[in-house]
Amino acid sequence: MNRNIIISILIFVILGLIGFMVYDLFYSENSHQNLYELDTKGENHIDPELIAYTEINQINTSLTELNGIAIDTKDQIIIAGNEVEIYGKDLKLTKRIISIDTVSCIAVNSKNELFMGVHHRIEVRDFNGNLLRSWDLENSESIITGIAATDNHIYVADAESRLVYQYDTQGKFLNFLGKGDAEKGIPDIIIRSSFFDVSIGRDGELWMTNPGRYLLQAFDAKGNFISSWGKHSDEVEGFCGCCNPTNFAILSNGNFVTSEKAIPRIKIYSPDGKFLYVVASPGKFDQGTKGLDLAVDSKNNIYVLDPERKQIRIFEKKH
Amino acid sequence: MSAEEKNIKLTRRDFVRKGIQFSILGGIGVMAGGLLPKLVGQEYVWQIDTKKCTHCGRCATSCIKTPSAVKCFHAFDMCGYCDLCGGYFRQGVKNLNTGAENQLCPTAAITRQFIEEPFFEYHIQKDLCIGCAKCVKGCEAFGNGSLQLQVDQSICDNCNECSIARDCPSNAISRVPSGKSYLMQGINWKNET
Numbered sequence: 001m002n003r004n005i006i007i008s009i010l011i012f013v014i015l016g017l018i019g020f021m022v023y024d025l026f027y028s029e030n031s032h033q034n035l036y037e038l039d040t041k042g043e044n045h046i047d048p049e050l051i052a053y054t055e056i057n058q059i060n061t062s063l064t065e066l067n068g069i070a071i072d073t074k075d076q077i078i079i080a081g082n083e084v085e086i087y088g089k090d091l092k093l094t095k096r097i098i099s100i101d102t103v104s105c106i107a108v109n110s111k112n113e114l115f116m117g118v119h120h121r122i123e124v125r126d127f128n129g130n131l132l133r134s135w136d137l138e139n140s141e142s143i144i145t146g147i148a149a150t151d152n153h154i155y156v157a158d159a160e161s162r163l164v165y166q167y168d169t170q171g172k173f174l175n176f177l178g179k180g181d182a183e184k185g186i187p188d189i190i191i192r193s194s195f196f197d198v199s200i201g202r203d204g205e206l207w208m209t210n211p212g213r214y215l216l217q218a219f220d221a222k223g224n225f226i227s228s229w230g231k232h233s234d235e236v237e238g239f240c241g242c243c244n245p246t247n248f249a250i251l252s253n254g255n256f257v258t259s260e261k262a263i264p265r266i267k268i269y270s271p272d273g274k275f276l277y278v279v280a281s282p283g284k285f286d287q288g289t290k291g292l293d294l295a296v297d298s299k300n301n302i303y304v305l306d307p308e309r310k311q312i313r314i315f316e317k318k319h
Numbered sequence: 320m321s322a323e324e325k326n327i328k329l330t331r332r333d334f335v336r337k338g339i340q341f342s343i344l345g346g347i348g349v350m351a352g353g354l355l356p357k358l359v360g361q362e363y364v365w366q367i368d369t370k371k372c373t374h375c376g377r378c379a380t381s382c383i384k385t386p387s388a389v390k391c392f393h394a395f396d397m398c399g400y401c402d403l404c405g406g407y408f409r410q411g412v413k414n415l416n417t418g419a420e421n422q423l424c425p426t427a428a429i430t431r432q433f434i435e436e437p438f439f440e441y442h443i444q445k446d447l448c449i450g451c452a453k454c455v456k457g458c459e460a461f462g463n464g465s466l467q468l469q470v471d472q473s474i475c476d477n478c479n480e481c482s483i484a485r486d487c488p489s490n491a492i493s494r495v496p497s498g499k500s501y502l503m504q505g506i507n508w509k510n511e512t
Contacts, residue, residue: 036376036425036451040460043410190437192399193463212399212437232403234411241461242401262405262461288459 043263044282046236052268052277052318053302055284059091059312068105068147069305069312071295072112076127077303079312080106080116086127087312097129105157105293107149113169115154117144122156122171135171146197146247148206153221155206159196162189164208166223177219178208186225187213195246195261195291202254211243216256216273229273236267237275249294249302257302261290266304266315279315280304363494365481366502369467371491374456378468379449381486388475389450389468389483391428391443397465397505400438405461406454407431407441423453445471465505472500 063081070078076094077087080103086095105117113132116123120142123134137144139161146157149169155177156165164177180188189196190212198208205218205226218226230245231238239245241262248258254271257279266279279302285292286308293305302315367378367389378389402415407429412421417431428447432440443466450468458466470483470492484492495502 036379036449036453038374038376038423038453038456038460040410040456043460192401212401242399242403242405242463288464 043234043240046265046278046281046283050236050278051281053279053315054318055280055313056301056316057091057314059087059314061085061310061312063310065102066305066307066310067103067291067293068117069293069295069303070106070108070114071297071303072108073110073298075297075299077295077297077312078106078108078114079305080104084114084116084129095127095129097125104144105147107147107154109149109151109169111151113149115147115149117147117156120144122147122154122167124169124171133171135167137165138173143194145194146199146208148198148200150200150204155198155200157196157198157208159191159194162191162196164198164206164219166206166221175223177206177223178210178217179223181225184225187215187217187228189213190243192243193246193261195243197245197247197293199248199250201250202252207248207250207256209245209248211239211246214239214244216245216248216258229269236265236278246291247293249296251296251300252298253300257294257296259292259294259304261292264289264292266292266294266302280313284313362497364470364472364477364497364500365475365484365492366470366495366500367468368491368493368502369469369504371489372452372455372468373489373491374452374459374468375488376451376453377486377488378483379451381483382450383478383482384474384476386448387450387483388471390445390448390471390474391450391452391454391466392469392501392503393441393443394465394467394503394505395440397463398441399463399465400434400440401462402437402439404431404439404441404458406458406466408457410457410461423457425449425451425453429454441466467503469501469503472497 061079063083065081068080075089079085082102083099084097084103085093088094101118103116103118107115112127114125120137120140121134124132141160143159144156145159148155154167166175166177167173178189180186189210192212195211196209201207205220207216207218210217214232215228215230217228220226234240240260244260245258246261248256250256256269259266263282264285265282268276270276289308291307295303304313306313379387382388408421409423426447426449428444430442434440452468455466455468458464
């Protein structure tokens with residue numbers, strides 16, 4: 001064979017090898033992969049068929065810290081954090097209540113009384129921000145993470161004592177709810193992070209999260225255990241991570257809306273705890289989002305408090 | 320008087336004397352310049368900003384030290400003492416026990432200790448930890464984020480140019496004053512170098 005041809009072929013081969021090495025070193029996908037990187041992207045995938053809600057609107061709040069949301073019977077939206085903001089049904093700001101201390105959670109009853117958790121104190125204010133009454137929890141170390149109100153009772157979730165305090169509307173202590181009882185098969189509340197939520201059911205019963213056991217539990221007004229549901233699972237049907245759900249709300253038909261941290265997602269469960277569908281998938285939220293408090297209006301639209309984006313995000317069921 | 324006449328008047332003795340004086344002054348200046356930053360200023364060390372860290376795993380392989388000077392640190396105040404620890408167990412394990420096949424850490428550097436039902440305490444064995452951040456990512460993804468990567472100042476050579484900082488995709492590593500050499504969240508660190 002001609003010597004020049006052999007030299008040409010060798011030069012092409014060498015150039016090809018150099019090109020391959022340059023590509024492999026600097027441009028190949030493999031060069032950016034790391035042997036030790038833990039891939040958690042798969043955990044965030046949700047089948048689009050399961051998503052039954054669509055986001056229809058947002059409220060951009062002016063709060064720097066968002067902790068809790070409540071909706072009254074007239075569909076006014078009350079947001080608590082470093083201040084309290086009240087938005088009308090048209091999503092326009094109507095009132096701002098300046099609070100000296102950060103409000104950790106909020107509830108409203110049919111008498112238009114706002115119940116706010118502030119450190120280990122409960123403050124009751126009207127919609128103009130006037131203080132009607134207040135009282136301290138017995139334990140000064142209490143961490144109030146959730147509050148629910150009926151016209152007769154106030155329920156305060158304390159993540160420190162892992163119990164729910166029951167008061168009358170004037171602040172008189174009545175009972176502890178959520179105590180475990182091994183003989184009756186009632187599990188202790190386990191809190192692994194500062195999320196412990198409460199809400200009132202259709203029949204006036206109190207529902208509370210038991211995040212360390214991946215449960216929601218119901219008690220009557222006398223403190224008797226009624227029922228519980230929930231399970232841990234890496235699949236969408238269950239609650240993920242170390243301790244979930246973080247927050248929940250109850251729709252008018254008795255279905256539960258739950259939110260989770262770690263894999264931030266919002267789902268709907270039937271009254272007996274059967275998974276139904278997804279409201280918002282993890283892709284809807286920024287990485288590390290947690291504390292997605294929930295509220296429901298008279299049309300069963302779901303209002304999600306997004307502390308990362310400082311927004312209230314409104315979801316409506318697809319038709 | 321012209322400049323030439325001035326130069327003529329500078330005797331050899333004067334020249335030597337002035338030369339010695341300048342040398343002494345210059346020496347004192349150099350010494351003061353070297354000592355002053357150490358007396359009034361601060362040294363700087365490399366550290367990871369946990370808020371910027373994306374747990375990509377490059378700290379394990381980019382450090383000139385073997386194993387890496389980057390280690391996992393545990394902020395116990397943030398820990399949920401979980402039975403199902405996202406930093407300890409691989410996703411989808413069936414049995415929550417200490418079997419090697421269940422552990423996420425490639426070097427089994429995390430020990431799991433039973434406290435009381437259902438609480439477990441997790442400790443990092445620094446000599447085994449290679450700073451790969453698998454546990455850190457697992458803890459953040461499924462738990463409270465109490466496991467965090469930090470440059471262990473007792474191991475770090477404090478290179479002039481940190482090879483991890485050069486490779487870090489999120490620019491999470493920077494020089495910080497040695498008085499605040501640890502940047503963990505959820506912990507009041509003593510900040511001892």
